[in-house]
Amino acid sequence: xxxxSAVNKTYNSKKPNAFQALHNVSLTIEDGxxxxxxxxxxxxxxxxLHIMGCIDTFxxxxxxxxxxxxxxxxDKKLSAIRNKKIGIVMQDFALIExxxxxxxxxxxxxxxxxxxxxxxxxxxxxxxxxxxEEYLHTPIKNLSGGQKQRIAIxxxxxxxxxxxxxxxxxxxxxxxxxxxIIALFQTLNQLGKTIVIITHDLSVAEKCNRQIEISDGxxxxxxxxxxx
Amino acid sequence: xxxxxFHLWKSKIFSNILLTVLIALSxxxxxxxxxxxxxxxxxxxxxxxFDKERTFYYMCNTLDNIERAxxxxxxxxxxxxxxxxxxxxxxxxxxxxxxxxxxxxxxxAFATEDVSEEYGGGVIYIAIDNDISHKLNIGTLSxxxxxxxxxxxxxxxxxxVLEGKYHTGDTFTVALNNGNxxxxxxxxxxxxxxxxxxxxxxAPDTSGTSLGLNDIFPKTHSSIENxxxxxxxxxxxxxxxxxxxxxxxxxxxxxxxLDSYAKNNQTVQNLKKFGWLLSFDEIYQATYTYIYxxxxxxxxxxxxxxxxxxVCLVCVMxxxxxxxxxxxxxxxxxxxxxxxxxxxxxSYSLIIMLSSGILFTLLFTLATFNKxxxxxxxxxxxxxxxxxxxxxxxxxxMVFVPxxxxxxxxxxxxxxxx
Numbered sequence: 208x209x210x211x212s213a214v215n216k217t218y219n220s221k222k223p224n225a226f227q228a229l230h231n232v233s234l235t236i237e238d239g240x241x242x243x244x245x246x247x248x249x250x251x252x253x254x255x256l257h258i259m260g261c262i263d264t265f266x267x268x269x270x271x272x273x274x275x276x277x278x279x280x281x282d283k284k285l286s287a288i289r290n291k292k293i294g295i296v297m298q299d300f301a302l303i304e305x306x307x308x309x310x311x312x313x314x315x316x317x318x319x320x321x322x323x324x325x326x327x328x329x330x331x332x333x334x335x336x337x338x339x340e341e342y343l344h345t346p347i348k349n350l351s352g353g354q355k356q357r358i359a360i361x362x363x364x365x366x367x368x369x370x371x372x373x374x375x376x377x378x379x380x381x382x383x384x385x386x387x388i389i390a391l392f393q394t395l396n397q398l399g400k401t402i403v404i405i406t407h408d409l410s411v412a413e414k415c416n417r418q419i420e421i422s423d424g425x426x427x428x429x430x431x432x433x434x435x
Numbered sequence: 436x437x438x439x440x441f442h443l444w445k446s447k448i449f450s451n452i453l454l455t456v457l458i459a460l461s462x463x464x465x466x467x468x469x470x471x472x473x474x475x476x477x478x479x480x481x482x483x484x485f486d487k488e489r490t491f492y493y494m495c496n497t498l499d500n501i502e503r504a505x506x507x508x509x510x511x512x513x514x515x516x517x518x519x520x521x522x523x524x525x526x527x528x529x530x531x532x533x534x535x536x537x538x539x540x541x542x543x544a545f546a547t548e549d550v551s552e553e554y555g556g557g558v559i560y561i562a563i564d565n566d567i568s569h570k571l572n573i574g575t576l577s578x579x580x581x582x583x584x585x586x587x588x589x590x591x592x593x594x595x596v597l598e599g600k601y602h603t604g605d606t607f608t609v610a611l612n613n614g615n616x617x618x619x620x621x622x623x624x625x626x627x628x629x630x631x632x633x634x635x636x637x638a639p640d641t642s643g644t645s646l647g648l649n650d651i652f653p654k655t656h657s658s659i660e661n662x663x664x665x666x667x668x669x670x671x672x673x674x675x676x677x678x679x680x681x682x683x684x685x686x687x688x689x690x691x692x693l694d695s696y697a698k699n700n701q702t703v704q705n706l707k708k709f710g711w712l713l714s715f716d717e718i719y720q721a722t723y724t725y726i727y728x729x730x731x732x733x734x735x736x737x738x739x740x741x742x743x744x745x746v747c748l749v750c751v752m753x754x755x756x757x758x759x760x761x762x763x764x765x766x767x768x769x770x771x772x773x774x775x776x777x778x779x780x781x782s783y784s785l786i787i788m789l790s791s792g793i794l795f796t797l798l799f800t801l802a803t804f805n806k807x808x809x810x811x812x813x814x815x816x817x818x819x820x821x822x823x824x825x826x827x828x829x830x831x832x833m834v835f836v837p838x839x840x841x842x843x844x845x846x847x848x849x850x851x852x853x
Binding site: 282287291297305317 | 767773
């Protein structure tokens with residue numbers, strides 16, 4: 208479960224160009240939900256995702272993930288949360304071009320201190336889950352956009368995290384491939400994964416069970432709570 | 436983490452190979468320079484344990500001091516076996532009062548062909564010196580304080596010239612024979628000083644010539660094959676000397692211990708009459724001066740090479756860090772923390788240092804086959820300390836330069852700015 212309570216985020220605070228990106232954001236995402244966060248550019252979607260992914264910090268409020276308060280945790284503990292509890296999928300795939308498919312998917316496992324043989328098995332399982340087992344030793348640079356995103360998803364799920372966060376996962380893909388990727392997210396959701404997708408594409412949002420709209424750093428609409 | 440460090444190394448393999456070569460060369464240079472410094476410092480080992488009050492260094496030649504039997508042509512082949520021993524010679528000089536010469540280093544000499552016609556007047560027979568007098572560099576004058584009327588010139592002083600034919604600053608050519616009587620090289624000799632007894636002090640005249648590596652780092656373990664030290668000159672124009680030209684010439688040097696040192700002591704007077712008797716303080720001062728001058732030449736070179744290596748290393752690591760930024764940002768996504776990053780950087784630097792070490796070992800092994808290097812390239816504690824220190828410093832640079840660059844980024848900055 209993800210729970211944000213009254214979270215405020217300001218960039219360049221105490222400077223003349225200070226900008227408040229999130230205003231008192233509170234939301235709870237239960238286990239097993241497939242949630243889309245929509246909004247225009249600059250609405251604060253990515254900021255919200257970065258905070259949920261423990262990539263960025265915030266000044267006020269609390270953030271609980273699986274009932275663990277992540278506010279004020281050390282770098283080591285936040286890294287451990289990113290490694291074990293959260294899987295992140297980025298718009299530009301965030302894959303290492305010089306690595307093969309298997310090496311990319313195994314990357315989180317290097318930081319989990321899992322033994323090599325077990326790590327390989329886990330990676331192969333994740334690669335099979337996204338249907339890319341034929342490309343095990345293919346360099347990433349030889350794959351198409353859709354294939355790369357599948358590998359990014361495989362890497363995100365390899366450590367069996369409870370939450371998967373996806374920042375515009377179909378932003379760089381054509382419509383057909385986008386549909387395949389969203390279908391993959393739906394499959395993972397049916398297997399029990401909590402998935403949060405940041406998107407500006409309403410067609411993607413409609414395929415999710417819940418839609419949260421954000422504008423100017425405030426949640427203005429939540430399909431689970433019509434009255435905000 | 437070693438796998439990730441290896442992947443980092445592989446991704447920039449060409450620049451990493453260049454870095455490896457640079458570090459290996461630096462290690463080799465450092466080892467070489469430390470070897471030379473250590474080699475010179477070992478000079479002190481010879482003198483350190485001597486009795487300072489009673490030990491002296493003595494060097495002499497035998498040309499006109501002993502009556503010799505004349506050798507005819509047929510007997511020249513067996514001439515070495517007929518050379519009187521140093522003890523016999525010293526006994527004659529000191530009228531039977533032979534001092535303690537337990538630290539004796541005898542010179543070697545042999546008669547060679549008369550090549551005076553081929554090389555012009557003033558050509559001489561050359562005696563080969565022994566190790567210790569070269570090691571101690573007995574004749575080096577730092578500022579001429581030993582002999583009041585002998586101005587200082589760079590280089591070391593060779594043995595005594597008999598006739599007062601030349602003046603300070605004069606040069607002449609000699610023929611050199613390094614043990615092979617069929618081969619002669621020529622060398623210009625500079626008169627660096629004239630002693631009251633009209634004997635001369637000589638040094639190689641290197642003015643106008645380009646110095647080679649051996650000139651900058653002269654070997655201290657000179658052997659008969661490679662060493663030229665003693666020069667004994669006599670002019671064929673001088674009738675008094677000419678009669679000796681077919682005789683053997685010889686220079687001896689040794690450490691001797693005198694029971695007592697009194698200026699009016701007959702033994703001491705005889706020793707001084709026929710050669711040089713130098714006190715321990717004079718030996719020590721000369722050695723120290725020589726070592727200091729040699730080390731002063733070596734140290735700037737070593738420092739320059741090392742600084743160049745560090746600067747190149749910092750530049751390469753900075754540039755590589757910029758290229759690695761995206762990779763690190765992905766590692767952040769996957770759960771890397773700062774401690775993990777240090778381990779990855781350490782693994783990466785370890786791979787570079789190991790490959791540099793292998794290349795250095797190859798260079799070292801190949802260089803030891805060269806006579807010029809084999810006596811300098813030894814392995815001892817000093818070399819190991821210096822090499823270890825350099826390795827630690829370079830690893831620290833390779834870890835902390837990129838670490839400091841990357842650690843200033845938060846995970847979000849690393850992701851969004853790359």
